[in-house]
Each structure stands twice: as C-alpha cells, then as structure tokens.
Amino acid sequence: MKLYFAPMTCSLSPHIVLRELGLPFELVRVNNQSKRTADGRDFREINPKGYVAALVLDNGEVLTEGPAIVQYFADRVPGNSLAPANGTWERSRLQELLNFITSEIHGGCTPLLNADIPEPTKDIFRQKLFKRLDYLNKQLIDKDYLLNAFGVADAYLFTVLKWLPFFNIDVNDWKALGTFMARIEARPSVQAAIAAEEATQPV
Ligand SMILES: N[C@@H](CCC(=O)N[C@@H](CS)C(=O)NCC(=O)O)C(=O)O
Incomplete structure (x- = not known):
C-alpha cells in the first residue's frame, strides 16, 4: 500500500x-x-x-x-495495543479522542496557518485553542498517554502539537503536554x- x-x-x-x-x-x-x-x-x-x-x-x-x-x-x-478492539466501549473512547483532536486541535490550528486571516481574528482562534490545550494538559497530568498505553491518538496529538512553534506557541507552557511531546518524540x-x-x- x-x-x-x-x-x-x-x-x-x-x-x-x-x-x-x-x-x-x-x-x-x-x-x-x-x-x-x-x-x-x-x-x-x-x-x-x-x-x-x-x-x-x-x-x-x-x-x-x-x-x-x-x-x-x-x-x-x-x-x-494501538487501538482497543472494534465494538468495545474503549474503542468509543478512542473515537471520542480522535474526533476531539481532529476537530478541536487540528481544525483549531488551521486558521492560524492562514496568511489571509488578520492577527486580531487569529487571536480569537488562538484563545479557543488554548482552552483545548488546557483540557488536554489536565488529561495528561497523571498519565503518560491519552489512553492506557501508547496508541493512535497519541501519534495524532503529537503530530498536530508539532505545529505549535509555527504559531509562536510554546507547548512547554502546558507542563504535561511538554513532557508528552518529549516522550512521544523519543519513540523509535x-x-x-x-x-x-x-x-x-x-x-
Ligand atoms: N480532514 C482531513 C484534513 C487533512 C488536512 O488538513 N491536510 C492538510 C495537511 S495537515 C493538507 O494536505 N492541506 C492541503 C490542502 O488542503 O490543500 C484529515 O483529517 O485527514
């Protein structure tokens, strides 16, 4: 493939x-x-x-x-161990996470990449994104991964959070997210x- x-x-x-x-x-x-x-x-x-x-x-x-x-x-x-079995409650939890990442984080970053959007408008999107990052940071305070073990949601979250420096956002401002990024980046x-x-x- x-x-x-x-x-x-x-x-x-x-x-x-x-x-x-x-x-x-x-x-x-x-x-x-x-x-x-x-x-x-x-x-x-x-x-x-x-x-x-x-x-x-x-x-x-x-x-x-x-x-x-x-x-x-x-x-x-x-x-x-990257995704719980289809049809299980845990799989629904994973889908909840993937949907959150795609719509709120990935989709939330898209306007910040758009050169035609003026800065004051971008600020509105930035503030909304910050709320979503606050939420994720809380989720990861006492956990290494979004679910029980490294999985597909972690790969996706890592990928989209890698863009933050392009928007002058420092992921280390969210301590658990900063640690999460370093942990995932270290994977072979x-x-x-x-x-x-x-x-x-x-x-
Ligand atoms: N909903 C799609 C969005 C994919 C997407 O936004 N891809 C971007 C890169 S991150 C792209 O290729 N953009 C080019 C374009 O839209 O022309 C997904 O989740 O796979």
Whole structure:
C-alpha cells in the first residue's frame, strides 16, 4: 500500500502508526501546492479533496481522513495495543479522542496557518485553542498517554502539537503536554518517520 504524505503535515500520524505496527508500505511525497506526486500523478485524481493523508491499497481502494486511516491500520494487526478492539466501549473512547483532536486541535490550528486571516481574528482562534490545550494538559497530568498505553491518538496529538512553534506557541507552557511531546518524540517509530520524510526529495 502507498501512503501519500507531505512533510510536517497531519500525514505524519498515519506514517508513525505504520511504523509502530511494522506494516509494509511505500511512502509517496505530495507537493501540497502544485498537487503533483512523487510517482508522477495529479494528487487530486487520488484524493479529490486534494489533501494528505491518502492511503492507496494494493487493490486500488483509497482511504482518506487521518482518524479513519489510523484505525484501519490498527484493525489490520490483531491484538496490537494501538487501538482497543472494534465494538468495545474503549474503542468509543478512542473515537471520542480522535474526533476531539481532529476537530478541536487540528481544525483549531488551521486558521492560524492562514496568511489571509488578520492577527486580531487569529487571536480569537488562538484563545479557543488554548482552552483545548488546557483540557488536554489536565488529561495528561497523571498519565503518560491519552489512553492506557501508547496508541493512535497519541501519534495524532503529537503530530498536530508539532505545529505549535509555527504559531509562536510554546507547548512547554502546558507542563504535561511538554513532557508528552518529549516522550512521544523519543519513540523509535517517530524518529524514523520524521527522518524518512526529511530524506525524501521535494516534488
Ligand atoms: N480532514 C482531513 C484534513 C487533512 C488536512 O488538513 N491536510 C492538510 C495537511 S495537515 C493538507 O494536505 N492541506 C492541503 C490542502 O488542503 O490543500 C484529515 O483529517 O485527514
């Protein structure tokens, strides 16, 4: 299968999960501006929504949306600890978390990346994001991971919190979040994923 990615974007989350699970995959870089891919295609033909991540299976099926992709990966490896079993209460808890990260943190960062939004408006979004970070910080005060063990939600949260320096936000202002970031960054899968993305050529 092929994972279409762009460096330093949300596609890092499924990339980390692939490495954690030891699943075989090919990484294909996408230019998020031109929409050209490293394997010579127009990315919009693969994902008409035009954004990474996109997963192309060997049978040609395409899966998009980070939270769906990481759960698909976890479900391919029975008994792994990255996601609770489908249909369990714990799995609903994971989905609650993934939805929170995607809508409140990932979605909350999007306006801060937009050069056309004036600073006073960005401040409104920044304050809202701070409330969400306060919440996550409380969740992590006495825990190493969002659920019982490292899992797909941690990979996703790590990925989106990596953007904070671009908005001049210091994650260490939230002590538990700062510790969480260092803990996740130290994982071999995370180191390997970041290094592999950096080693690809621009498209
Ligand atoms: N809802 C999507 C959002 C994906 C997304 O925002 N991708 C960004 C990178 S983090 C992107 O590729 N943006 C380029 C664009 O929208 O043209 C998901 O969760 O996978």
